[in-house]
Amino acid sequence: MRIAMYWHNGRSLGHTAESAKVAHGLVDSGEEMHISGLTGAWRGLDLLPAGMDVVKLPAFTNYDNASGWGTTGRTAMAAGPLFRLRSELSEVFLRHYAPDVFLVNHLPRGAEDELVPALTATRGAGERRVLTLRGVLFDAEKTDREYFSEDSARWIDRHFDAIHVHTHPEVFRLEDHYGVPHYLRDRIHYTGYLVDEFQLGRDAARASLGVDDAERLVLASMGGGQGAMGLWTALIDALAEQRTGFDRVRLVTGPYLEAADARTLRARAAELPWLEVVAYEPAMMTWMAAADLFIGAAGANMLSEVLAVGCNSIVIPRQVRESEQRIHARLLADRGLVRMCDLPDVLAGAIGPTLAEALREPLAPKAGHLLGGARRYAALLRGEGA
Structure with a gap:
């Protein structure tokens, strides 16, 4: 199975660590898995499995300030050209890599819509696309606007075959907190928190x-x-x-x-x-x-x-x-x-x-x-x- 995993960048290690846990679970399954990451993250890549390849997108920085995000490229590029470059690189990589499974972490369209060209291209034969979510996303108003409004939900409906949620339903269910439309509900699977119980006391x-x-x-x-x-x-x-x-x-x-x-x-x-x-x-x-x-x-x-x-x-x-x-x-x-x-x-x-x-x-x-x-x-x- 050939797998591509996208995570956008992040201001911290969270998305990288989350993706790394999934990758380790796949590698440790004993099955033949070929995994490539597609990301702008530049820290924490040592968390990934040793045999996992990474296609490194030019990174951006932003800050969680009350006044705004202040997104800038680490290469001194303005945000517009930077995300156009990232989008083109993503589309070319995915077209040639032709994954059997494409796992998209957190952002259904990618950061600043950078995955739209790749996701709207013709799918490879048998390619499955999975949106992976951490569980709690944002407050209800923002989450419904960005994920479950009619336009946003229909995008997920057209371009993803499954939604994997990395929490346990006993703690949190998307359907209980957000306006998840009926046509997406049967695609949701709660994996449980990704980690296993730690063995060292x-x-x-x-x-x-x-x-x-x-x-x-x-x-x-x-x-x-x-x-x-x-x-x-x-x-x-x-x-x-x-x-x-x-x-x-x-x-x-x-x-x-x-x-x-x-x-x-x-x-x-x-x-x-x-x-x-x-x-x-x-x-x-x-x-x-x-x-x-x-x-x-x-x-x-x-x-x-x-x-x-x-x-x-x-x-x-x-x-x-x-x-x-x-x-x-x-x-x-x-x-x-x-x-x-x-x-x-x-x-x-x-x-x-x-x-x-x-x-x-x-x-x-x-x-x-x-x-x-x-x-x-x-x-x-x-x-x-x-």
């Missing part, structure tokens, strides 16, 4: 990392980390006030944190003997299992890893212009699987009571039945259960 994780059994360890990560400096400053201040509750904080900035902010954080850590700052951690789930408390962004990928590890966590919805993380985190918090502290509260210095409670009364969530989506993918693409 606290003691084994600490042994593998060389962490002393008695050390009280806090781990913090904001995903890719773009634009997270204000959050890091507030969080470090709050942790300093809870200093008696832990021995060490390992702070993972993420590879997209701006260079000047990374230097500022390292300088701050040099003054605080309990604070350790690293840019990137490929063994994140092992560190999550080893930690007494994990503090993380409430992105869909990170939430799935929290559930897989079953760790004591505080999650922070850090989006400014969108509400997806807040909605998803609240659904899990209401089930007692995570603690949530909203971004305005963190920035206002109000996370202290939540930190104290999490250190004093750790959660130990059990969510194994919600997991395992990636290992089901090969069967789904064969049409079994889709």
Whole structure:
């Protein structure tokens, strides 16, 4: 089976990590799979399976600011020419690669409609197209406008054979929150969260990392980390006030944190003997299992890893212009699987009571039945259960 996977770019590692989990599930199925990625992402590609090829589109940057996205090309190209170039490259690659399955992550038309020429071209014989969604998309008004208005839904209807949703229906169903038209409902399949239950417990994780059994360890990560400096400053201040509750904080900035902010954080850590700052951690789930408390962004990928590890966590919805993380985190918090502290509260210095409670009364969530989506993918693409 020849598979092409598109994910647009992203401001963080979430879409790359999500696509990587699907790719690993396919590779690990034992079937003969040839997988190529099509993406503008330039960080986190080491998460992909070793045998997976990547067709790299010229990347863009944008920022989740209240004033707008500010999209620019990393090659100093204006957005218009950049996306025309990306669109042409995508169409040429897909025409010659001729995949049996084309998985399109999150954006049915691609970023800035860049997949429209490829998707409106004549399909190859037997080619299947699958739209993959993280589950919670945006607030209901924006989601219905961008996905399920008549024009948007009919686009999905014409160009996709299936919709795979990477959450468990016990937590979230598109049909319950959005205006999904009847003609799309039978194409939806809920895979469950992509990850499997993590196999290392606290003691084994600490042994593998060389962490002393008695050390009280806090781990913090904001995903890719773009634009997270204000959050890091507030969080470090709050942790300093809870200093008696832990021995060490390992702070993972993420590879997209701006260079000047990374230097500022390292300088701050040099003054605080309990604070350790690293840019990137490929063994994140092992560190999550080893930690007494994990503090993380409430992105869909990170939430799935929290559930897989079953760790004591505080999650922070850090989006400014969108509400997806807040909605998803609240659904899990209401089930007692995570603690949530909203971004305005963190920035206002109000996370202290939540930190104290999490250190004093750790959660130990059990969510194994919600997991395992990636290992089901090969069967789904064969049409079994889709």
